[in-house]
Amino acid sequence: ADASASRPEAAAASDRELFRKRFKKSDKLEELEGSRDGKRIYRAVDKDTMFEVAWHELPLGKAEQVDDRAAEAPVPEHENLLKVVAKWEEPGPPKKLVVITEMVDAGTLQLHIERIKDDVRVNVVKKWCRQILSGLQHLHVTTGRLHGDVRLNNIFMNSVTGDVRLGYLDVEHTLGSASGGGTSSATAAYAAPEGVHGPPADIYSFGICLLHMVTGERPYWVEPSELATQTQQAKQSGQDPITLTKYRFDASAERIIRACVSFNPADRPTAAELLADEWLARRAPGGGAPATSTAGQAPAPAPGTAPAPAPAPAPAAAAAPAPAPAPAPAPAP
Incomplete structure (x- = not known):
């Protein structure tokens, strides 16, 4: 042959x-x-x-x-x-x-999320996450390689099955190697602050992918019109993505995102540990609630679950001091 x-x-x-x-x-x-x-x-x-x-x-x-x-x-x-x-x-x-x-005919995951915006269901997000992590686990453990370019615009969808596949074309690192530029070919939003120096860099990028999925908005650290170098500088100072605090979403998803984007690479979980996470493995009833929420609002609870407690009311502004009582009139002479 x-x-x-x-x-x-x-x-x-x-x-x-x-x-x-x-x-x-x-x-x-x-x-x-x-x-x-x-x-x-x-x-x-x-x-x-x-x-x-x-x-x-x-x-x-x-x-x-x-x-x-x-x-x-x-x-x-x-x-x-x-x-x-x-x-x-x-x-x-x-x-x-x-x-x-x-040929994967449904385009990229980023394009798909932009089309449906705030109607991405939590079970679908979990399915995508498991498939992305499965590909990373294969690269990191089975082949001893890094991916180096994990982002939604490099994840392709099959229109028939809804499955996703990681594009793996630009960078083929062996474990222990580092990219010369420090940020690989990933866009600044997805690149780990330390550069591509091991599997934790791919896990960081995965965490940003999950944040993008559940918010429907491209993650950013400074205004989106700012330069990529300013984004990287913000990351290297330990700043969280603005979109991580701008939206409210599932607490377990937030927990995973924060673990993946830990500033210290040693604190990030492995792909295998994430695949074993109870939240990613568990299917929500009835398809789950929308994963994306509007700014300042929590997503609706999944069917059969108790609604999330209402956020505490914003503290009232400090009241102005009450005026002093008028003095009593002086007695007539």
Whole structure:
């Protein structure tokens, strides 16, 4: 059997020619959801199977950040990792890495959440979390790798099953390696304050993903229009995301988020510990309440559960001192 058809590999010149003939990029060149930061994703066809696939192009400068040992190894396969069919380098100019993956037709999880806003059910959030963590557990423990780019815009949905898969294209770290830039290719909102130095960095990013899911808003530390460097500076000072205190949501979800985004990487749970967490493993009755709440309000309780206690009323403003009584009139002479 053709090895290139059974496992992805960094192709030499002869393999590159075979891949160029096997995969045909769409003539329309319309970019798919997930294109960003110099990476472009297009529709393509695998002529060996006639299946539609996704054609990813990454600038070689980004690809050069990949750890050499990991770049030569087959991309890990797991039901919650986006399946990579082939990869090769194009000499250019400009030089770039081409990665062919399965087509996941429902776009990214970020796009999905933006569409439905405040109607994401808690059981669905738990399902997504378990699938994301399952993929991370496989990378961290089974393959000894990091992901380095966990964010909702790099998690893809299947429109038929509703399952999610982590895109795993940009960074393939082995355990113990660190990214040169300190923040990987993740956007500043998802990047751990210490950079990508081990599995805790992926767990931090997962916690930010969960915060994004339950609030429906992209997490931020400073005003969203501020520079990424200012966001990273706020994180490195130990500041919590503004969206973590702006909204009220399930106390267990908040507990998990706070554990994942602990400033000290050693204080963060592992993927295995999170998968064993009772809240993530337990299915709420009847689908659960909406996970997203409006600012300052708690989500409605799930059917069959007691409503959450009403928030304490805001303290009344200090009353002005009562006026002194008028003096008694002086007696008539």
